Amino acid sequence: AAMPHVSRGERRFIEEGVRQNVRYDGRAVLDLRHLIVQNGVIEFCNGSTLVERVHTSAKVLVGVKVEAVDLRDESEGSELFDVTIDCTSVEAGEEDPSQRRFRDFSRRLEALVEEQLREAVGDGSILHVVPNRFAWSLAVDVIVLGTDGNMSDLVSLAVFGALADTVLPKSEQIETEDGPDFTIDTEVSTAQALPAALFDRLPIRVSLFKLCDTMVADACEKEEECATACLSALVNRNGELCSTHIDKGGAVPLTSLHGHLSNVCQIASELFKLLSSEFSAANSAR
Amino acid sequence: DKRRIKFEQNLSSAVLRAIQASVRLERFPKSLLEVHVLVLNDDGGAQAASVTCASLALANSGVELFDLVPCANVGIGSSSFIVDPTQEQLKGDCLGSVTLALLSASEGISDLALNGPLGFDAAGQAVTACYAECARVHKLMSKALVHSASAEHISTADLPPA
Numbered sequence: 001a002a003m004p005h006v007s008r009g010e011r012r013f014i015e016e017g018v019r020q021n022v023r024y025d026g027r028a029v030l031d032l033r034h035l036i037v038q039n040g041v042i043e044f045c046n047g048s049t050l051v052e053r054v055h056t057s058a059k060v061l062v063g064v065k066v067e068a069v070d071l072r073d074e075s076e077g078s079e080l081f082d083v084t085i086d087c088t089s090v091e092a093g094e095e096d097p098s099q100r101r102f103r104d105f106s107r108r109l110e111a112l113v114e115e116q117l118r119e120a121v122g123d124g125s126i127l128h129v130v131p132n133r134f135a136w137s138l139a140v141d142v143i144v145l146g147t148d149g150n151m152s153d154l155v156s157l158a159v160f161g162a163l164a165d166t167v168l169p170k171s172e173q174i175e176t177e178d179g180p181d182f183t184i185d186t187e188v189s190t191a192q193a194l195p196a197a198l199f200d201r202l203p204i205r206v207s208l209f210k211l212c213d214t215m216v217a218d219a220c221e222k223e224e225e226c227a228t229a230c231l232s233a234l235v236n237r238n239g240e241l242c243s244t245h246i247d248k249g250g251a252v253p254l255t256s257l258h259g260h261l262s263n264v265c266q267i268a269s270e271l272f273k274l275l276s277s278e279f280s281a282a283n284s285a286r
Numbered sequence: 287d288k289r290r291i292k293f294e295q296n297l298s299s300a301v302l303r304a305i306q307a308s309v310r311l312e313r314f315p316k317s318l319l320e321v322h323v324l325v326l327n328d329d330g331g332a333q334a335a336s337v338t339c340a341s342l343a344l345a346n347s348g349v350e351l352f353d354l355v356p357c358a359n360v361g362i363g364s365s366s367f368i369v370d371p372t373q374e375q376l377k378g379d380c381l382g383s384v385t386l387a388l389l390s391a392s393e394g395i396s397d398l399a400l401n402g403p404l405g406f407d408a409a410g411q412a413v414t415a416c417y418a419e420c421a422r423v424h425k426l427m428s429k430a431l432v433h434s435a436s437a438e439h440i441s442t443a444d445l446p447p448a
Contacts, residue, residue, distance in 0.1 A: 078288070111296070119403070201403075229307075231398075240403035249306035251394030254417065258410050265406055 006225045014226050018211045024223055030263060032218045032271075035157070037278055039165040047166025051158040056220070057146035060154050062162035065139045068184075071132060080124040081117045081138040085109045089145050105151075112152050112205065113142060113159055116234060119242045120163075120202035126195055129171050130180045136168060149221040152232065156205035160275060163202060167191035203234035203242045204271060206264045210250055215260050217267055231260055235268035237276075297323070297333060304337040304357060304387035304397040310350040319349065330373040333399065334359040337387050342427055346434060354427050355396060357387040358419035360412050362404060367415045384409065386416035390424045 006014075014024050021028055034054040042048035045063040052059040069080070085106040117140065121127060127136045140162070142155055170185040170192055208215040209227035219227060229250025234242040241261065246252055252260065301323060309319065321343065323336045337357035345351055361371035361380035368375055376383060382404045387397040400409060 111299070203403075233400075236403055238403070240405055241400055241409050242402045242404075244398050244400040245300075246303060246395060246397050249303070251307045251389050251392065251396045252398075254388070254393045254395055254413075257395060257398070257413060261406065261409065 006222050010222065011226050014223055015212050018214045018216060018223075023216065024220060027218075029214055029216045030267065032267070033220075035154075037157075037161055037275075039161060045162075046168065047162045047164070049158050049161030049165055051154060051161060052146075053148060053154065056148035058148035058151065058154055059145040060151070060158040061143040061145060062155075062158040063141045063143075064162045064166045065141075066166065066168055067137050067139065068129060068134055068182075069137045071128075071135055079114075079118070080121055080127050080135055081114075081140060083110050083113045083117065083140045083142065085113070086141070086143045089143065090147055109142065109144075109152060109155055112232075113140065113155060115243055116156055116159060116203060116205065119234060119236070120198050122201065126198050126201075129182050130173050133180055134182055138163075138166075147221065149219050149224040150207060150209075153205050153207050153218065156203075156234075157271070157275070160202060160204050163194060164199065164275070166194050168194065200238065201236060203236040204268060204275075205232060205234050206267045206271070207232040208260055208264060209248075210252065213253075215252075215256075215263070217263070231264070233261065233264045233268075235265055237272045239265050239269060241265070297325075297336060300333050300385075300397065300399060301336050301340050305340050305344065305355050307394065307396040308341060308351050308353050308355045308389055309344065310352060313350045319344075328373070330361075330371050330376050331359045333357070333385050334370070334387075337397070338423060338427065342430065345427075345431055353389040353391045354424060354431075355387050355389060356420040356423035356427055357385065357397075358416045358423055359383060359385045360415045360419065362408055362412050367412060369415065369419050382408075382412075384412040384416055386413060386420060388417065388420040388424075390420070 017023055018029065023029065027033070033056065036052050036054060038050045040048060041050045041061065042063045046066045047064040048062060050059070050061045087106050117138070124135060125131070129135055140159060142159065144151065144155070168191060170190040171182045173180060173182050206217070208217055208231045209219040209224060210229040211223060211227055215231065216223060227248055229252055230247040231244065231252050232247060233244040236242055301321065305321070321340050323340055325332050325336065334357040337355060341355035345354060359370055361368040361376055361383045363379045364381065368380060371380055371383065382400070382402040385399040386395060389396055398413070404412070
């Protein structure tokens, strides 16, 4: 979708509406838009998820591929995940020929997804097949098929879903003359999910956007355009804050910060309940 | 090397987020303000020091600002808070850290960088500790600017008349 142009009248309409707790699309200030989540949409990936927002053009497809790596070949400090963001579907509809906006957008999304995965993977020991010798490396490919505001939150949900859908081949550690090694069972029926401890640490992103003096959740494209600040936080399923920052060049009042962080944690808690029920139903069906 | 580049990119974004809210951008249409930060040594707290330094540099250069941006870093230990922790303390004793960039006059937070995971209450208490430290840093920044302005005034007063 091309960058929305918000006229002065529209801006005033949006801001006055938020003051009266009625938003551009009729939601209350902390209401989220409905989501449709589909797992296993890409057959050749270890895990994949398609997430879309109902009645909007926002759609994100995430595929996860897993590869066994020898840690001796990896440089010190390298991470066991690699993220690529593809916005070409959206760029095609962009009027600006320089397309710098979407390059910056892709770069920013990549940094946000890496931040999310870093919290989950930590020092990498959780993905080790043979401790300090072989490990699983995750290649996460995010394809943004359509935008409609608050894409960072949608992408984080899609990444969570793809990782929940990811299966690893069953591995067994063996001893060889050259030292510890491992074998893989290629039967799909014996495949296992990622370690449960990873999901205890994997956070999702929740963002609040400042419109006038009110913070709204899950802003649509025009609301995001009018927002003067954005408080973005990564929250894990234990309700702990993993990371926060404030974007869009604005400021959040110190006196109300506690309330906003409380709202963020509450929204994250509701989302985790929905995601848990959604993915446990999908896993039992599989 | 890749890690250093990522660190520099993240630090650049953090400094931009923190100081952007303090600059009167509408006074500089069709302009680009470049802020270059050179970290000579980092023993923890590079982000807080960079933001404070960048804000002081902008004020010293005469760029119109809404406010100074003092920035403070607090580490959360197992039983207490560590104000301005060293690298060793961040890696060893600290369960997490909070870096707060504050617009002192309006009491607005221009950036809150939290490294966790942290419980909600611990995060709130750490923000309070950061606020107290930011107030102290703000006084030092104001004093430094006044001293700098006075020194310039004295040095130009010493010059012989044209």
